[in-house]
Amino acid sequence: xxxxxxxxxxEYRVAPAPAHLVTYGLGSCLGITLYDESVAIGGxxxxxxxxxxxxxxxxxxxxxxxxAIRLMLTDLLQLGCSQERLVAKMFGGANMFEGLQNPNRxxxxxxxxxxxxxxxxxxxxxxxxxxxxxxxxxxxxFDVANGxxxxxxxxxxxxxxxx
Amino acid sequence: xxxxxxxxxxxxxxxxxxxxGMGNAATALSQMxxxxxxxxxxxxxxxxxxxxxxxxxxxxxxxxxVTLQIRGDATGTVLLVFPEESALRLARRLLGRxxxxxxxxxxxxxxxxxxxxxxxxxxLGAMGSLLNLTLLPxxxxxxxxxxxxxxxxLLIELSESGNQALVIETEFHGRxxxxxxxxxxxxxxxxxxxxxxLTGAIGAVQ
Numbered sequence: 001x002x003x004x005x006x007x008x009x010x011e012y013r014v015a016p017a018p019a020h021l022v023t024y025g026l027g028s029c030l031g032i033t034l035y036d037e038s039v040a041i042g043g044x045x046x047x048x049x050x051x052x053x054x055x056x057x058x059x060x061x062x063x064x065x066x067x068a069i070r071l072m073l074t075d076l077l078q079l080g081c082s083q084e085r086l087v088a089k090m091f092g093g094a095n096m097f098e099g100l101q102n103p104n105r106x107x108x109x110x111x112x113x114x115x116x117x118x119x120x121x122x123x124x125x126x127x128x129x130x131x132x133x134x135x136x137x138x139x140x141x142f143d144v145a146n147g148x149x150x151x152x153x154x155x156x157x158x159x160x161x162x163x
Numbered sequence: 164x165x166x167x168x169x170x171x172x173x174x175x176x177x178x179x180x181x182x183x184g185m186g187n188a189a190t191a192l193s194q195m196x197x198x199x200x201x202x203x204x205x206x207x208x209x210x211x212x213x214x215x216x217x218x219x220x221x222x223x224x225x226x227x228x229v230t231l232q233i234r235g236d237a238t239g240t241v242l243l244v245f246p247e248e249s250a251l252r253l254a255r256r257l258l259g260r261x262x263x264x265x266x267x268x269x270x271x272x273x274x275x276x277x278x279x280x281x282x283x284x285x286x287l288g289a290m291g292s293l294l295n296l297t298l299l300p301x302x303x304x305x306x307x308x309x310x311x312x313x314x315x316x317l318l319i320e321l322s323e324s325g326n327q328a329l330v331i332e333t334e335f336h337g338r339x340x341x342x343x344x345x346x347x348x349x350x351x352x353x354x355x356x357x358x359x360x361l362t363g364a365i366g367a368v369q
Contacts (some may be wrong), residue, residue: 009222009311009318024222025311028319048318096312097230097304108319137312139223154225155308 010063012045014075017145024139026092028109030065030132031140032116033089034072034125035147036081042144043072049108050115065115073123088125089149089163090116091140093132109133129163169209169362176365178207180293181331184286185349191281192335196257201336210330215314218330218348219244222311226250227267229279230317232301233287237357241283241300242317242350243333244310249345250275253335256345267307276303282333282349294364321352328352 007013007023015021017040023031026046035042045068052064061067069088077083093109106114113132120127129149131138136155143150149163169177181204189202216222227250233239245253254271257278267275280303287298306313321328328350335345353361 009315025216025309025313025315027306027308027312027315029311029315048315094312096306096308096316097228108316135306137309139309 007044007046009046010048010060012043012062012068012072014041014043014072014079015144016041016079019144021142021144022140026138026140027094027096028092028107028112030093030109030112030116031091031138032065032069032072033140033142033147033149034069034076034081034086035089035144036076036085037087037147038082038085039080040145040147041076041079041081042142042147043076044140044142045069045072047112047116050111065112066119069116069119069123069125073125083123083125086125087128087147088116088120089129090127091131091138091149091151091163094134094136094138096135096137098135131161131163173362173365174207174209176293176368177329178204180290181207181286183293184289185282185331185333187289188282188285191285192257192278195277195281196259203334203336204331206330206332208330208332210328215244215317215328215330215348215350216310219246219310222309224310225308226310226313227275227305227307228313229276229303229305231279231283231303233283233298233353233357234301235291235298236296237298237353237360239351239353239357240317240320241279241286242314242352243279243282243347244313244350245275245345245347247307249347250307253278253345253347272305272307276305279303279305286331286349286351290361294361294368296360296364317350317352 004020021044023046032045047065047068048063093113095107139152141150151161185202193200225247229243231241283300291298331349
């Protein structure tokens, strides 16, 4: 049994194989993995918001999609990953309470997803898999040994999915 | 203003409001099911909203959450969270027929939304009449999922206001002592500007 590391809300972790990085119960939050297969090192972030707005508390920068991706990238490069070889996956970004969001406005989950796409494009990191949106929560288990991600849901018919 | 700046007097007033509000809710629920339901409030406290999944037993624990928006002189959000077991037991008791986990049927969902509506209306009614404010709940919305997923939109809403929420632990007791207690947590999260409205109103009546 390899080490399981829990990633809390507004946190990220990077680790070499054989780590398992796990984050529980993503709703409109977005989980993002970055992985370099050649060295088997990866990172997982549990982000809350697309980017900071004026007056927001900036003490936990990994709260923001954009900042979390960049922080993870810096740490992964220090551990010996190559930016050219990194690939990304993202999970979550749901709308848990249908009717809560103004239908004319993009929901927070959607904005998190869009922010991740923009940041990854800017950094030229390909997004190789995603399971986003819907109205159900997701738990992410990232196996750094092979880059695989297991998604667990309690509400969806398909309770476990591999990415 | 954030919850961190609340004084002990403010908290005492909020505790008093909580007891009156839940007393009114107990009366309303008892009338609804024609059976005495006692609502107790063992604890009123402030919590960092990111600790809330741990209050529920962990981010991956399955819960039922009912949320309403507060409208009127102050705005904000109310969230009522039940562990799945308690939610199913409450629905069963109110409907007088079984609800089988993991699914709540349509009647079960409507019933728990109505419980959320009664609790929020009673609470906001008590708060409004004690503080001379008009506070109205919106229609209730329900999510049945992992605790982390159910509450993360609140973290998002609160990320501008210091991440703190008023937590009112609530226990539903039936008349029979053999019945197990149904427990829930009631969270009140005024918007930052509205927290000042509330503390100002508390100051005005004290």
